[in-house]
Amino acid sequence: xxxxxxxxxxxxxxxxxxxxxxxxxxxxxxxxxxxxxxxxxxxxxxxxxxxxxxxxxxxxxxxxxxxxxxxxxxxxxxxxxxxxxxxxxxxxxxxxxxxxxxxxxxxxxxxxxxxxxxxxxxxxxxxxxxxxxxxxxxxxxxxxxxxxxxxxxxxxxxxxxxxxxxxxxxxxxxxxxxxxxxxxxxxxxxxxxxxxxxxxxxxxxxxxxxxxxxxxxxxxxxxxxxxxxxxxxxxxxxxxxxxxxxxxxxxxxxxxxxxxxxxxxxxxxxxxxxxxxxxxxxxxxxxxxxxxxxxxxxxxxxxxxxxxxxxxxxxxxxxxxxxxx
Amino acid sequence: xxxxxxxxxxxxxxxxxxxxxxxxxxxxxxxxxxxxxxxxxxxxxxxxxxxxxxxxxxxxxxxxxxxxxxxxxxxxxxxxxxxxxxxxxxxxxxxxxxxxxxxxxxxxxxxxxxxxxxxxxxxxxxxxxxxxxxxxxxxxxxxxxxxxxxxxxxxxxxxxxxxxxxxxxxxxxxxxxxxxxxxxxxxxxxxxxxxxxxxxxxxxxxxxxxxxxxxxxxxxxxxxxxxxxxxxxxxxxxxxxxxxxxxxxxxxxxxxxxxxxxxxxxxxxxxxxxxxxxxxxxxxxxxxxxxxxxxxxxxxxxxxxxxxxxxxxxxxxxxxxxxxxxxxxxxxxxxxxxxxxxxxx
Ligand SMILES: Cc1ncc(C[n+]2csc(CCOP(=O)(O)OP(=O)(O)O)c2C)c(N)n1
Numbered sequence: 001x002x003x004x005x006x007x008x009x010x011x012x013x014x015x016x017x018x019x020x021x022x023x024x025x026x027x028x029x030x031x032x033x034x035x036x037x038x039x040x041x042x043x044x045x046x047x048x049x050x051x052x053x054x055x056x057x058x059x060x061x062x063x064x065x066x067x068x069x070x071x072x073x074x075x076x077x078x079x080x081x082x083x084x085x086x087x088x089x090x091x092x093x094x095x096x097x098x099x100x101x102x103x104x105x106x107x108x109x110x111x112x113x114x115x116x117x118x119x120x121x122x123x124x125x126x127x128x129x130x131x132x133x134x135x136x137x138x139x140x141x142x143x144x145x146x147x148x149x150x151x152x153x154x155x156x157x158x159x160x161x162x163x164x165x166x167x168x169x170x171x172x173x174x175x176x177x178x179x180x181x182x183x184x185x186x187x188x189x190x191x192x193x194x195x196x197x198x199x200x201x202x203x204x205x206x207x208x209x210x211x212x213x214x215x216x217x218x219x220x221x222x223x224x225x226x227x228x229x230x231x232x233x234x235x236x237x238x239x240x241x242x243x244x245x246x247x248x249x250x251x252x253x254x255x256x257x258x259x260x261x262x263x264x265x266x267x268x269x270x271x272x273x274x275x276x277x278x279x280x281x282x283x284x285x286x287x288x289x290x291x292x293x294x295x296x297x298x299x300x301x302x303x304x305x306x307x308x309x310x311x312x313x314x315x316x317x318x319x320x321x322x323x324x325x
Numbered sequence: 326x327x328x329x330x331x332x333x334x335x336x337x338x339x340x341x342x343x344x345x346x347x348x349x350x351x352x353x354x355x356x357x358x359x360x361x362x363x364x365x366x367x368x369x370x371x372x373x374x375x376x377x378x379x380x381x382x383x384x385x386x387x388x389x390x391x392x393x394x395x396x397x398x399x400x401x402x403x404x405x406x407x408x409x410x411x412x413x414x415x416x417x418x419x420x421x422x423x424x425x426x427x428x429x430x431x432x433x434x435x436x437x438x439x440x441x442x443x444x445x446x447x448x449x450x451x452x453x454x455x456x457x458x459x460x461x462x463x464x465x466x467x468x469x470x471x472x473x474x475x476x477x478x479x480x481x482x483x484x485x486x487x488x489x490x491x492x493x494x495x496x497x498x499x500x501x502x503x504x505x506x507x508x509x510x511x512x513x514x515x516x517x518x519x520x521x522x523x524x525x526x527x528x529x530x531x532x533x534x535x536x537x538x539x540x541x542x543x544x545x546x547x548x549x550x551x552x553x554x555x556x557x558x559x560x561x562x563x564x565x566x567x568x569x570x571x572x573x574x575x576x577x578x579x580x581x582x583x584x585x586x587x588x589x590x591x592x593x594x595x596x597x598x599x600x601x602x603x604x605x606x607x608x609x610x611x612x613x614x615x616x617x618x619x620x621x622x623x624x625x626x627x628x629x630x631x632x633x634x635x636x637x638x639x640x641x642x643x644x645x646x647x648x649x650x651x652x653x654x655x656x657x658x659x660x661x662x663x664x665x666x667x668x669x670x
Contacts, residue, residue, distance in 0.1 A: 100646030103470030119472030
């Protein structure tokens, strides 16, 4: 099952770079489409969080499962969710992964190991623990990973999930993206602990803090936690410190965030930072960068065109599939 | 620990009629005004919820209230519906009058246990009042998908101990919210989010409260009664206009309160028209339509000239895609089909 190494080589690093750039490009386009009134629904963007969004879920292997939340579209890209699928979902078309029934980022594909989660936070923390329980019961070397924001850690379900996962020593990795805000509420109004990771002590599991804008570190710590879980070592809590660089959703201009905070974090842009790293290692130059960006732009273009040309579901499908056969 | 406001009853004004000075007011502003006035009137009233302070709430219902009343009465909470609902119960038992705002009605489910097993189960055993209001934006029509569009009033109406209100006009939104805040029971108050900035109507300028448990005839008619509430009131009125063109006179009865139900007005209207259509946005089965039909069947059977019909959402979650959502929601044409069907009787 374990395929990826702890220290990544050129191929994987360039793969991650491609996924981060792809995530950014998809979100930039979603933002434009939303502002232009092209999408029926809302958008929740994770711009600025590419390092943890992609770095952590990249540590999963085939057969593992991922449970994202509302802002984590990018975390699904390493699981094989495609740009076409992302745009089909937002455009609410019949051939989307949720058949036009689910909105924005609440999509997934069990066969590729990623859940279509729900909006209620963090309802898939217990569900991820349940997937891990199934793996444990069947003695399969598989791991579940759940994402959520720091805001969601105030909910009882979050604590219950960590506790049961710990008590039953389940192969699950809990990733919390601490991006400074829950909607308009700053972290200091959400919790008194200095770090979400400090809460791991209460559940006797390792609590790890990572620089959420350093994709190599995000990957490495996630990878360690995933393999620890796979080896029967139980759950880990990972807290990634980062910043939400756009409003809570498309309608929110986030005037409650001071401009100098945004300026500060703009300088820490995870993609720019990773480019510098790849440059230094000799893996990336202006030509190869342009090649990646051109390829991605073409893919996004294709995905939007494809989604716009795709049909809506038939109205009566509204009442179909409420129950399994 | 009873406070003066604990004993203050809601004033009458069942039909909000009479010749009173009114002001054209948006549905959302009527709600904000009710909150503001009740907080001014009674120092025991305070609010808890997510992003209700500086941000003014997800829909901006509490905009300006932090500035006026300060952070001790407009209290931002972490994402923790179960906790702050339970806290409201505790504060209510100590003589306060908390108002809880849920960001969407879909998230009121996260506080289900505190509402159903705690708030609604106290007075029955100990006779201690739990005066609290739980406000939540409900309803579909905004392409918001399965998790931001639900109309869960039926679930709550099924819980003895709770009162459930779904206003359909700015007048009633303000008057019923005031009544809810003055009521000595846990009240669940659903605000249809589609109406917030789309529906404007007259609101009395004087202090008033509507009667909880009283329906209101929003349009007089003689041939068919549509019993409805919330945003579906607009659909009912549009259908009534269309039916008028065909010479069918439709009476529209707005329930306003889902629990307690105004049996008397329901029966009075059916006695007049002999025909009943239940129109509601909640899902079809075992819901408000079934309850009203049962009341009519049990106590108004002899008034009936035809079957009682239900026009509602189907038994399914609310889909995101526009054609699916339009199919899902009851439309004027669906009501017209029911009216036509009843014309045969
Ligand atoms: C139980 C619950 N209550 C309220 C909401 C509404 N809501 C959606 S996102 C959000 C803020 C979440 O903040 P955080 O968990 O930090 O994630 P972020 O949005 O910052 O990525 C809220 C309150 C929700 N989704 N679930």
